[in-house]
Amino acid sequence: MPPAASTSPAASTSPAPPASSRAVGTLLLDAASLYYRAFHGVPQSLTAPDGTPVNAVRGFLDALAFLVAEHRPERLVVCWDDDWRPAFRVAALPSYKAHRVGAEGGEDAPAALGPQVPVIVDVLAALGVARVGCAGFEADDVIATLAARAVAAGGRGGVLVVSGDRDLFQLVDDAAGVAVLYVGRGVRKGELVDEAWLAERHGVRGGAAYADLAVLRGDPSDGLPGVAGIGERTAAALLARYGDLAGVRAAAASAAPDLPAGRRRRLLEAGAYLDAAPAVVRTVADAPVARVGGALPREAADPARLRELVSRWGLASSVDRVVVALAGAAGAS
Known part of the structure; x- marks a missing residue:
């Protein structure tokens, strides 16, 4: 050799590591x-x-x-x-x-x-x-x-x-x-x-919220369809309003007055997907x-x-x- x-x-x-490291x-x-x-x-x-x-x-x-x-x-x-x-x-x-x-x-x-x-x-x-x-x-x-x-x-x-x-x-x-x-x-x-980066780039509070956003938004590269009509910004807004994925689904189920009818319908229609997707998206710790x-x-x-x-x-x-x-x-x- x-x-x-x-x-x-x-x-x-x-070599000395860069000062930014x-x-x-x-x-x-x-x-x-x-x-x-x-x-x-x-x-x-x-x-x-x-x-x-x-x-x-x-x-x-x-x-x-x-x-x-x-x-x-x-x-x-x-x-x-x-x-x-x-x-x-x-x-x-x-x-x-x-x-x-x-x-x-x-x-x-x-x-x-x-x-x-x-x-x-x-x-x-x-x-x-x-x-x-x-x-x-x-x-x-x-x-x-x-x-x-x-x-x-x-x-x-x-x-x-x-x-x-x-x-x-x-x-x-x-x-x-x-x-x-x-x-x-x-x-x-x-x-x-970090959490500040996630808030700035994706509008969510932290890692757990990002997983909920990923479920709602979907990811075609992984075969995750997401909820029709709900992109990243809408998903982030829903999570900000209702707290987490469970809160979003509860708002849809209860016909929360501040949830638009069309969005509620799409969430309800995606019920089977939303039941299954968290186990796919969330990592096993x-x-x-x-x-x-x-x-x-x-x-x-x-x-x-x-x-x-x-x-x-x-x-x-x-x-x-x-x-x-x-x-x-x-x-x-």
Whole structure:
């Protein structure tokens, strides 16, 4: 392995994080969100020595290095989709992600991305970076569960969730110290989502209210139809007036005088959807996720395996950046 890909972080000096960064206690990464964005954002011309595309691998590792250097977490967990379309959500709402099912029943993903995902798994294992999924649950549920555990355990720095998925805005809770770094425009253009951000951008008071808004508004990308005629602004106004989704439905059921007749009719007609959708939209915060420490490795867990992966896939510069970032953050904690 060339010196740039050394698995001995002690030989390198971690770059000083930007002044705008803030140290966090627990950093939870939505893996699929990051590697999908890496695949679409990094040219497929980045290949391994044998010509195999590794753009998603390189982009994911570079994002990991940047996030660790930027936020210097005490704990880091890469959260995995062991089940991208859980049975309990499909049972509640059959349209859930139905349009994303491929010909063989799995997720319809780019052909060049699939082979890269196991490489990411192998590199994380060789580095010693914690990665965890949960059978029958999505990464969103893994993240929600780990965030709840971190809050219950206390500690400094709070929880920062990194994702390009707006669904995870529902976890935002200033009092509990849970925020989301929204990377829909890229990791380096991440937006810190807290309660003030949600109020300004979406007109809701916090994470729980955002989940109610998502139910009412719907989300075509997930196969959630929402309530006909109720977009985001109307949904936010209803929640502001009646408190929460239950309050909105109660107002419709009781023919509240300040609820327009047309809006009431649409809410009542969507009754079956509104019965089912909360179980689909809301994350599970007590999923049976394996206990994972998440302490940052000061050196590679399996240096020989890491050297092999770097050589085979041409990952020297990306892996070196991760190693340096991990060592710097671990040394600072």
